[in-house]
Amino acid sequence: MEREGLNKDNGPDPVLVVKAYAERCQTLKEMAQKARCYYEDFSEYDAAGVKKWIKEGSIEVLERDHLQPLRGLRAGMLPLLIRYLRNLPPAWKLAWAR
Helix, strand or coil: CHHHCCCHHHCCCHHHHHHHHCCCCCCHHHHHHHCHHHHCCCCCCCHHHHHHHCCCCHHHHHHHHHHHHHCCCCHHHHHHHHHHHHCCCHHHHHHHHC
8 A cells, every 4th residue: 555655544444445355456556556545535526437326316315324323423332333334335334434
């Protein structure tokens, strides 16, 4: 990750990245390149990706089903949050780990 200019402290545990990308990537370099979005802020979205994945009502569903339950979370509730994140679909796990 460091060779790709990524700061591992700015994103999820690298072990999560390796587990998530193990079947999709051939090298650690490729994993780091694909995981860049989890370690760097971005100011633009891929228009084709947004068109493909974000449909009308998607934001409301995300807010209702995934963000609303986390309102008022206190530091002592971290184990509960971890259990919640483990039950999310795989594509959401890395996004929430950030």
